[in-house]
Amino acid sequence: MHSVLRRYGSYENFELANGGSILPKSRVWASVRKYLQKEGCVGEVVVRLSEELLSQAVMMVESCRPTLTINLAGARQHWLEGMLRHEIGTHYIRGVNNSQQPWHSKAGRKQFGLKPANPTEEGLASLHSVLFRKHPFLWRAALLYYTVYHAGHMSFSQLFNDIGQFVQDPAVRWEYCVRAKRGQTDTSLPGCFSKDQVYLDGVLRILRHRKTIDFKMLASLGKVSYEDVESLRKYVVLEKIRIPHFMQDEERYLEQLDHIIAVNELTDEELSQLIPL
Secondary structure (H helix, E strand, C coil): CHHHHHHHCCHHHHHHHHHCCECCHHHHHHHHHHHHHHHCCCCCCEEEEECCCCCCEEEEEECCEEEEEEEHHHCECCCHHHHHHHHHHHHHHHHHHHHCCCCCCHHHHHHCCCCCCCCHHHHHHHHHHHCCCCCCCCHHHHHHHHHHHHHCCCCHHHHHHHHHHCCCCHHHHHHHHHHHHCCCCCCCCCCCCHHHHHHHHHHHHHHHCCCCCCHHHHHHHCCCCHHHHHHHHHHCCCCCCCCCHHHCCHHHHHHHHHHHHHHCCCCHHHHHHHCCC
16 A cells, blocks of 8 residues: 555555546446456346445346446446456356356355355455556555454544545545444444455465466366365366456466566565465
């Protein structure tokens, strides 16, 4: 976060310089259709546009149909495809692959002794959001983590003022605070909803182990942790499996992960200290 501020002066400047302009609905529809064609899933996903979503986008099952709702306020020219890689290229495709596997049910996961899908699931999705950006700063994952941490020690108003050092727009600060304080009966007291820390946690774990993870197999196995890849390899059903288009070239994919590490001023030594195993 500080590296973004040092380089651009403010997050708003960074957003404008890198994200581009907010797209009109017609351009959003066109971009989504093009992306669905890339992944070979035209007609499989219901897409809705919203101006009232708390997050940038959300992938859910509604009326038995996978449904992607996109927040129009966050649909920027150069960042929309990253959001589609996050929601469709990661969450949806891993879900489709998961449905083919013997661990697709709760009982199946228990039978194979699987770890929770998170933080791997959201970590992968967060990395895919910034993949191929010239300046792939992990700003959102970092600020979500930071906001939740401080929500545990601050009131809503204290938190709102504190993150003003990173975000000037009061509407954006409000959204981060609401996410961190949701579920609290009295937001004047310290307390948080901690799920949003999973994004950065997953990112750091995957980057730490990126040289030993078989990413294509991780995608094939479905909603599983990177820690379970080797034990599940001999049981995987590979018929009808999909690999996201951006993961096809493994060498380029790993180069992009190295680029993310460099831009965010991380090192393998720091990652090893943060995550010893």
